[in-house]
Amino acid sequence: MNAPSTPANPSAAPPREPSAADIKRWRQYLADERAEASVYRDLAGRRTGEERDILLALADAEGRHEAHWLELLGDRVGKPLRGDLRTRILGFLARRFGSVFVLALAQRAEARSPYAADSDATPSMAADEQIHEEVVRALAARGRNRLSGTFRAAVFGANDGLVSNLALVLGISASGVPTHVVLLTGLSGLLAGALSMGAGEYVSVRSQRELLEASSPNPRTRTALPDLDVDANELTLVYRARGMSPDEAAAHATEVLRDFTVERDGGDAGALDEAREEGVDRHETVGTAWGAAISSFCFFASGALVPVLPYLFGLQGTTAVIVAAVLVGVVLLSTGAIVGLLSGGPPLRRALRQLGIGYGAAAATYLLGLLFGTALG
Structure with missing residues (x-):
């Protein structure tokens, strides 16, 4: 036991x-x-x-x-x-x-x-x-990555519309001009800025995509594989140009040709297209030119409309300025928080940063408007 x-x-x-x-x-x-x-x-x-x-x-x-x-x-x-x-x-x-x-x-x-x-x-x-x-x-x-191109244009467009048109409206208002002039100026700024942002984004994204396309391999190059001189193997130069050492390039090229011989329907389909696959990912990150342009136009216009709203509803003077500033502040806080969430950063800090930048630009323009108004008066 x-x-x-x-x-x-x-x-x-x-x-x-x-x-x-x-x-x-x-x-x-x-x-x-x-x-x-x-x-x-x-x-x-x-x-x-x-x-x-x-x-x-x-x-x-x-x-x-x-x-x-x-x-x-x-x-x-x-x-x-x-x-x-x-x-x-x-x-x-x-x-x-x-x-x-x-x-x-x-x-x-x-x-x-x-x-x-x-x-x-x-x-x-x-x-x-x-x-x-x-x-x-x-x-x-x-x-x-899937939404960053269009989202970037949307966020930049909205913030630019909010800040630039708020600064424009406050600056003109501070100079002492009649309310209808402030309203007309704000609407003109909205339209001009939205068209400028949309056109700029289209050109920017289109140019970036064209540069990426020029840097991506041509898939038709694979059709030359059957006729390559195995002894000379020009394919080695392709991989050396992509950054491989001579020995690595020769070994990889030999492997590609061997696989292609065994599988005439494509062999190592990704071998020549590695950079193209990277290019697709980069294209996806950049977004489409029209998508960026339309997003930028719409979001700039929607952002630029916010500072004009008080004047559209008949408010005047200091009351209109305060309401416009408050409305823009709320939207700036919201867009900053959204950017913070998407980027994995602290939403409150990003929101306050957006607010500080926007109000800083608007305050500077308002002070300049006061100075010009005093000088002209």
Whole structure:
């Protein structure tokens, strides 16, 4: 008969009894993990292929964290709690939109994980949350690349319209001219600026795309492969021009020709088109010329309309100036926060930065208007 086993460390202290605050915190962690897993499953339901698999894997990881808190709570789980407000909003957006905005918010949520500072969470859980942030960042980056060209034009257009027309309207108003002159000036600034922004964006994006196209390989070059001199192998020069060493280029060229011989229908289809694939990604990031132009025109016009609204509704003098400034401030805060969310940065800081820049430009023009008005008077 075996002797009864003894503890490996008799002097070790027994596990501490959790306090009411501990239990409350664990229950909230449990609710948050369940809510985050639900967010990832909702996002996965709107995607296919690799992105869907990655999001479901993230949901499974949150399930492992959920199991940890369930084990600590034991029979103290109690009535299920709701996730925190931020996670609930994230879930609402994920179920209805599933866009890059939701991924950007999820990225920030993962970055704020408290597990690294909580001794009741395991080191692996804290590490998981750090890795989750990078996974979500990479997924969000795909969406950012898809919309960055048009979005860039939209944000720049709206901000330029807001700031430039607010500055124009305030400067003219401060000079003491009649209200109808301020209104006419504001509408003229709206139209002129929107046309200028649209044309500028079209030329800019079109030129950038043409430069990218000129730098991308010609796919028809592959038709020359069957007739290449295997001994001379001019294909080596292609890869050397792309940055490979002579030995690497020769080895890669030989491999491409061998594969092409075996598979006459294309062989290594990506070998010659590597740079073209990169070019497609870069084209996608830049956006289309017409898309950028139309977005820039529309958003500049919509932004430039905001400072004119008080005058359109019959307000005059100081009242119109204050209302215009307040309306523009609200929109600047909103666009700054959106840019912050998409970029993964702090929304409040980006919003205040936009507000400060916009108000600074408008204040400078208003002061100049006062000076000109005084001089002319």
